[in-house]
Amino acid sequence: MLTSAADDLSSGYREVRAELGEAFRSGATRSLRWRAAQLEALKQALVEQERAIIAALADDLGKSAEESQLTELQPALQELALALGNLKLWAGPRTVEPCLAPKYLAPWFWLQRVWRAVLPRVLGGGNPPVASYGGVALATILERRWVVPEPLGVVLIITAWNYPLLLAIWHMTSAIAAGNCVVLKPSERAPATAKLLAELVRTYLDARCIRVVLGDASTVRRLLHLDTECPADVAFRVWAQQRPFDAVHFTGGWRIGREIARACAAYLIPCTLELGGKNPLVVDCASLSERDLARVARTTAWAKLLNVGQTCIAPDYVVLCGADRAQEAFFIEEMWKSIEAFYGRPVENSTTFPRIVSKAHTARLADLLQQSRGEVVFGGTHRENDCFFTPTIVRNVTLDDALMAEEIFGPILVVLQPCAGTEQALEVIGSLPSPLVVYLMSRDAAVVQRFERASTSGSLVVNDLLGQVISPGLPFGGVGASGYGKSKGQAGFDAFSNLKSVLCKPIWIERIASDRYHPLTATKISRFRRLIAL
Structure with a gap:
């Protein structure tokens, strides 16, 4: 049974922050048993309150039950299952192995590989995962090195409105698995889901360590x-005690992201920013058949219109490489056929097509479309009263067009003027800020390898759209203007952890290392150089 009220921490948050800090220092969140129990409880909440979640998402975004399952509930449950299945592995010590020269120790090197890969499965046990491969020198040959993940403390998670449940569960899963206390701030633009999240946390999770703050x-x-400026002459201890949080994770637009980063910088708080960007879809028409092109068009229509285009990893514009006018017309026509197959004809009468989040956002999209010099091939209409915006395809768009100035974040798909080849497409991508993801459709392995090496983005996805979200354990995040830091899976766990290095040597090694002591001589330096040489 859910409680009827949610924590409103907009007033008295300092006291709540102090309570969470005290709970963290008590060690309540450090045990793997506590972490697993909270993750299981979160999973139970999603299963038991499925109907309430679907109703809240319908109220906020007009999502159907099926789309809520596809885009929110099932990916959230997958992330929880991944964390529960790998919790001991992620939280355990990770060895730093010496990178042994094969010409000297090749047999032992490969025996060690076999030991790590085969014997744990046969015996049902396991060895500590490898954190990294270092070097080996005479001075370090007797030392042991490993990395211990430890929780950061009290973390703040600020989520966006477009996937209000999924984003909250994703990042809470990582933070809890890493052993932190959590303050979740869901978006006020999805009020029904935000209130429900607060009730779920209050009812199912440990209120000593996990809270929700509602507000704008x-x-x-x-x-x-x-709004509080940190004095320049403050003492270090006082300044350190004033740090509001030990880590911050923000999902949203770049303008607010800059303010979050600035606030975190004042207190040296590590932060992860998941922003947005203009994600390109590059179609290598020279390597694709007509049937392939039809498949790409169908996938593009689905991915672009999922959640009515309000998806940070949706394709924002299409670059057709090596396409003639007939191929371009075929691609656009196939997309529109797919849209009508998905949502019915006319789309305006569809009961499953979601709505734009607000009238202001609907008006923004209409204004962008009005300013564009491109040719509207399909769609282009909207209703502000119920925030409906027709799926729209615009062709013959140039880089200086209004639709290319910022992330569209709506059901408007831009088709740029066709490029001569994939190299020109790379130039187009390179002329714009680094996107969250680059999508490439190609059968040419050389083209795929070229994009892997020559394009810069948070992710590169080949021959699929949006698939990186449900690929278990694949890090998710941006680069440059699309954000920094990674989340999901072990990358998310590590983002909320301090990877503490541990070095252990026998105490008698001090005698061998005495050449480092003063007075330093040429002979000592020569011996020391040989000791640390790799």
Whole structure:
């Protein structure tokens, strides 16, 4: 049974932060048993309150039950299952192995590989995972090295409105698995889901260590001391004690992301920013058949219109490489046929096509379309009263067009003027800020390898769209203007952890290392150089 009220921490948040800090220092969150229990409880909450979750998502975004399952509930449950299945492995010590020269120790090197790969499966046990491969020198041959993940403390998670449940569960899963206390700030633009999340946390999770704060942007400003200037002459200990959080994870737009980063910088708080960007879809028409092109068109229509285009990893514009006018027309026609197959004809009468989040966002999309010099091939209409925007395809768009100035974040798909080849497409991508993801459709392995090496993005996805989200354990995040830091899977666990290095040597090694002591001589330096040489 859910409780009827949610924590509103917009007032008295300092006291709540102090309570969570005290709970963390008590060690309550450090045990793997506590972490696993909280993750299991979160999983139970999603299963038992499925109907309430679907109803909240329908209220906020007009999502159907099926789309809520596909885009929110099932990916969230997958992430929880991944964390529960790998918790001991992620939280355990990770050895730093010496990188032994094969010409000297090749048999032992490969025996060790076999031991790690085969014997644990045969015996049902396991060895500590490898954190990295270092070097080996005479001075370090007797030392043991490993990395211990330890929780950071009290972390703040600020989520966006477009996938209000999924984003909250994803990042809470990582933070809890890493052993942190959590303050979750869901978006006020999805109020029904935000309130439900607060009730789920209050009912199912440990209230000593996990809280939800409801409020708008002003609440975030107070939480992060955005309106309080840190004095330049403050003492270090006082300044350190004033740090509002030990880590911050933010999902949203680049403008707010800059403010979050600035606030975190004032207190040296590590932060992860998941922003957005203009994600290109490059179609290598020279390597694709007509049937392939039809498949790409169908996948593009689905991915672009999922959640009515309000998806940070949706394709924002299409670059057709080596396509003639007939191929371009065929691709656009196939996309529209797919849209009508998905949502019915006319789309305006569809009961399963979601709505834009607000009238202001609907008006913004209409204004962008009006400013564009491109040719609207399909769609282009909207209704502000119920925030409906028709799926729209615009062709003959140039890089200086209004639709290319910023992330569209709606059901408008831009088709740029066709490129002569994939090299020109790379030039187009390179002329714009680094996107969250680059999508490439090609059968040519050389083209795929070229994009892997020559393009910069948070992810590169070949011959699929949006698949990186449900690929278990694949790190997710941006680069440059699309954000920094990674989340999901072990990458998310590590983002909320301090990877503490541990070095252990026998105490009698001091006698061998005495050449480092003063007075230093040429002979000592020569011997020391030989000792540390790799």
